[in-house]
Amino acid sequence: xxxxxxxxxxxxxxxxxxxxxxxxxxxxxxxxxxxxxxxxxxxxxxxxxxxxxxxxxxxxxxxxxxxxxxxxxxxxxxxxxxxxxxxxxxxxxxxxxxxxxxxxxxxxxxxxxxxxxxxxxxxxxxxxxxxxxxxxxxxxxxxxxxxxxxxxxxxxxxxxxxxxxxxx
Numbered sequence: 617x618x619x620x621x622x623x624x625x626x627x628x629x630x631x632x633x634x635x636x637x638x639x640x641x642x643x644x645x646x647x648x649x650x651x652x653x654x655x656x657x658x659x660x661x662x663x664x665x666x667x668x669x670x671x672x673x674x675x676x677x678x679x680x681x682x683x684x685x686x687x688x689x690x691x692x693x694x695x696x697x698x699x700x701x702x703x704x705x706x707x708x709x710x711x712x713x714x715x716x717x718x719x720x721x722x723x724x725x726x727x728x729x730x731x732x733x734x735x736x737x738x739x740x741x742x743x744x745x746x747x748x749x750x751x752x753x754x755x756x757x758x759x760x761x762x763x764x765x766x767x768x769x770x771x772x773x774x775x776x777x778x779x780x781x782x783x784x
Contacts, residue, residue, distance in 0.1 A: 625701050640687065652669055655691070655694065661706055662699075663695065741761075746766065748761065751769065
């Protein structure tokens with residue numbers, strides 16, 4: 617694959633994690649992800665989803681399962697990734713690394729955050745709760761609200777991936 621066509625979040629390690637997931641799926645009884653179906657099949661890739669999977673893996677009845685070790689490894693490696701990188705891994709296959717919107721990262725689905733943020737106490741909102749309002753996330757990064765019902769933030773666009781002239 618030409619380097620210019622790769623997503624800016626791509627690293628070769630993402631392909632390694634995909635191979636781990638392929639290995640998981642090849643285990644008998646794991647065609648939909650086995651212990652990690654919530655992560656690998658349903659696409660729940662947030663930290664709390666991965667933490668839930670790790671707790672589920674460690675339940676006594678799961679410790680003897682064939683996919684136990686590879687499931688732990690996948691979770692540990694996914695936790696190290698940024699959300700855009702997790703989205704690339706979840707996309708599976710080599711085509712998930714190709715950038716469909718060169719130089720338009722603000723419009724790319726990989727960069728777009730789509731988590732429902734019902735606990736707005738952890739997010740600082742700079743203005744009204746409406747699309748276009750700047751927010752500061754718990755990790756200290758900034759974004760712009762994309763969708764909201766006026767009380768909860770449903771999606772935002774990270775500002776780190778956009779060219780911003782002025783914040784006011």
